[in-house]
Amino acid sequence: MSVVGLVVEYNPFHNGHLYHLRESIKKSNASVVIAVMSGHFLQRGEPAIVSKWTRTKMALYCGVDLVVELPYAFATQKAETFASGAVSILDALGCDYLCFGSELGDINPFISTNHFLEQSKAEYEDLIQHYVKTGVSYPKALTLAYKNLNGDKELLDLSLPNNILGFYYVRAILQQHSKIKPLTIKRTSAGYHDQQFRSPTIASATSIRKALFSENHPIQSYVPEVTLQFLQENKKNYHLHRWELYFHLLKYRIMTMTTEEIGSIYEVEEGLEHRIKRCIQSSSSFQEFMESLKTKRYTWTRLQRLCTHLLTNTTKEQMKCMNEGQTSPYIRLLGMSSEGQAYLSHIKKQLMLPLLSKVTSFDHPLLDLDIKAAHAYQMIYNEPIRTKRLKEEFSTPPIRVR
């Protein structure tokens, strides 16, 4: 019996995800699929369109066997930390494979590029620092340093977002001396950042969310039936979550903080606290705030993540409790199929990390961040829905499907 691990956000689960899931099973010949999924806030610093509980159901109905949560401390971070946390959880759960989507579709350059950069480490880091000093963003500096170092060699194109994530998955596997074998599947039809529909059945999550919010385009061709049902139900009874719905809370938070307090928030660096305080004053929407905050030095994503940390009140001090190796200290179970449950019983005794099915059963500063983020996520509701949904975080048992 082999086990394949996927790193996902499912925001929402769409046909591209289904394709990736099925190809991963084929390629690994696995009988159990484990997805480590971001909680309520995502890598691009956005609230998930629907809660982690609903996204867990989507995943289970579409064929995933175990859904576990990627803690906030990894889920809302740059690719390197994100990948490291995800790999540590899949490794602890005994995965044989990690299968990721990439623009390239061939695993070898991911491995050789890692080896090459490990050998050229000092030179690479000097180059990155050099480019950062010219005032470009960090991702841009990485690309430039890499190009400079790369020369004529046939290495990975690290300017493509899924190649970058894949590169760091492989790096984390190597660094954590994991037995996981990395696999990759070529992404088809939809680019990561695509805002338009290009294929009749596959579209990016970005374009699907855009269609959902604008209500201009029907999305049923691009998502499984179960996704459609859950989205419609959420739209009817709750909200489809997006930054604008949180803007009043973000603005309230910033307006009642001193610049010193803003400066203590994770990712607020280099005097950015003064700029934040100045920009929020006259901004009447999240979009307006972000546009006024944006400079060449910071990517939109980086600034959105910073806003997420402001919203959840996550300080540098609190993030410090993440251990040096950037691996997760626990595994939080969100849901399972009967196969998933059987697999868990099978490996329970060899598990290298505590497995939590309830947040009250464990105590760790990183788990406190997850709980805080879950509460912040629900604060856009009025009573009595708010209190009902806040209680979910403590009382929802892992979801069982099939």
Next chain:
Amino acid sequence: MSVVGLVVEYNPFHNGHLYHLRESIKKSNASVVIAVMSGHFLQRGEPAIVSKWTRTKMALYCGVDLVVELPYAFATQKAETFASGAVSILDALGCDYLCFGSELGDINPFISTNHFLEQSKAEYEDLIQHYVKTGVSYPKALTLAYKNLNGDKELLDLSLPNNILGFYYVRAILQQHSKIKPLTIKRTSAGYHDQQFRSPTIASATSIRKALFSENHPIQSYVPEVTLQFLQENKKNYHLHRWELYFHLLKYRIMTMTTEEIGSIYEVEEGLEHRIKRCIQSSSSFQEFMESLKTKRYTWTRLQRLCTHLLTNTTKEQMKCMNEGQTSPYIRLLGMSSEGQAYLSHIKKQLMLPLLSKVTSFDHPLLDLDIKAAHAYQMIYNEPIRTKRLKEEFSTPPIRVR
């Protein structure tokens, strides 16, 4: 030319205030009336029903010549600190008299009681500590200690709220070696905490607010025409502010704070942070939260003030910047009549404190608290009103009437 000072909240300005204003002028024979008024949050730890700008207009239209702000650091405090800050401002503005309302109506017991307690200071403080240790609230301990010490003497009844405030005004005058002469006017018809109407024209602010929110009783007999107009205008275009409208922000704040962070907030003492965190979880209204938080040890008012400090994110550290003597470091001008303006020109050169007509013209940690509180106060509005009202705090010049 003599000048009389009043310490007010005008929440809202009613016929009792008008009576007090006119009697104060008669009693002091003053030609200028100065009111030092709480800003957006009041001594009982509540948001003011309408903004300080509207309340300033009410005061000016009804005969006050100068309205200056009692800073947040004094306005949301126990009687002793509240009175000390207010007296320091009236003293700096050159007031000859301070005229307060009291249940007693005779100034002599206020002075003799102060002298008596000054002489018996050590014994009095020991008694207070003794009663606090029995588990009663601080105000209750004061009353018990005072009764114990008092014996058969004919001293002030310090169990009555306006007698207490008056006692501390006189004490502050004595302690600050001010030349101000204290006067008092007997309060008639309405008790401080009265929730019912008892007189045909005079009612407490509490009962007037209650009538406004319940919409059961017309209030026109109890307030000047100008108050009625401003209240109706505010009700139509904005909100009549009350705690319940802020509950979602308070809940969001607490749910995204660690217990350590809650413990750093001003007035959170003796492990109350754990109780706060526990009680907010299941509370779906401010009333529910307060009822679950309440114990014998803390008065409702004390807990409401604590909620105000949570809402405005005011820490113990930030309150430390208040100087030892508990006197104000600045005077913020909110509004003036032409007589008030003439008086200001006349005394400008002898003013002992900086006079601010704009918050941007001065820099002090206590002023930062006023600004933060003003922003928190406006956060219940939707855009574009929120941003418009936030800007007011910076751009509203002192109001001129007549």
